[in-house]
Amino acid sequence: MNPKLNQLLQVMDRETDCYQDMQTLLAEEKNTASLSNHDHLLKIGQKKQTLINALKQMEGERLQLVEALAREYGIADQEQPLTASRLAGYLDPEPASRLADRARALKRLIKQVHSKNNANAKLFSYYLELTHGALKMLNDLIYGHSVYAKPGTGARVSGYGSNRGKVFCGNI
Numbered sequence: 431m432n433p434k435l436n437q438l439l440q441v442m443d444r445e446t447d448c449y450q451d452m453q454t455l456l457a458e459e460k461n462t463a464s465l466s467n468h469d470h471l472l473k474i475g476q477k478k479q480t481l482i483n484a485l486k487q488m489e490g491e492r493l494q495l496v497e498a499l500a501r502e503y504g505i506a507d508q509e510q511p512l513t514a515s516r517l518a519g520y521l522d523p524e525p526a527s528r529l530a531d532r533a534r535a536l537k538r539l540i541k542q543v544h545s546k547n548n549a550n551a552k553l554f555s556y557y558l559e560l561t562h563g564a565l566k567m568l569n570d571l572i573y574g575h576s577v578y579a580k581p582g583t584g585a586r587v588s589g590y591g592s593n594r595g596k597v598f599c600g601n602i
Contacts, residue, residue, distance in 0.1 A: 434502065435525055438495040442514065442532045445488045449539045452481050456546040463553060 455478055462470045492514065500512050503520050515537075518530040 432499070432502070432525070434495055434499050435521070435529070438492065438499065438514065439528060439532060441488055441491045441495060442536055445485060445492065446532070446536055446539060448481050448485050448488065449536070449543050452478065452485075452543050453539070453546060455481070456543065456550055460546075460550055460553060463550070463557065 455474055459471065459474045459478075462474060496512055496514055496517055499517060503517075505512060505517070505520055513533070514529055515533040518526040518533065520526075521529065
């Protein structure tokens, strides 16, 4: 078998391993978010960034190998970029089958990772909305109470509810 094709298969295997690690991290991130463990969330974020950097590097390697194989097999440039799946259509049946299987598995895993990542993003958005609502309710209680109201106006002119970022008014 072609050594470049073997390299391509190895790169795709490494990518698959990274995406599986990312899936594990996303599940851990979801559990950690519900426990509000800030330090652990930061560590998970750093691990995710490390995996993303590794995946970008492997994607570049895969692209170079696919382009090299395309030149080797005399596949002309086409309007659509040549992918591993399309490259498999130009190979002998046995290597084509191996490449197509790996490409399908990798594509399926990437979709799962995207789905989990989007679910976590929605979860974090929901947590932020809850926090915003709790802070707004707290400020409504504070500014609605006559002891804490600013003299004269009775209207909120500062605090979280007025989008100035303060939770409590500096003047009582």
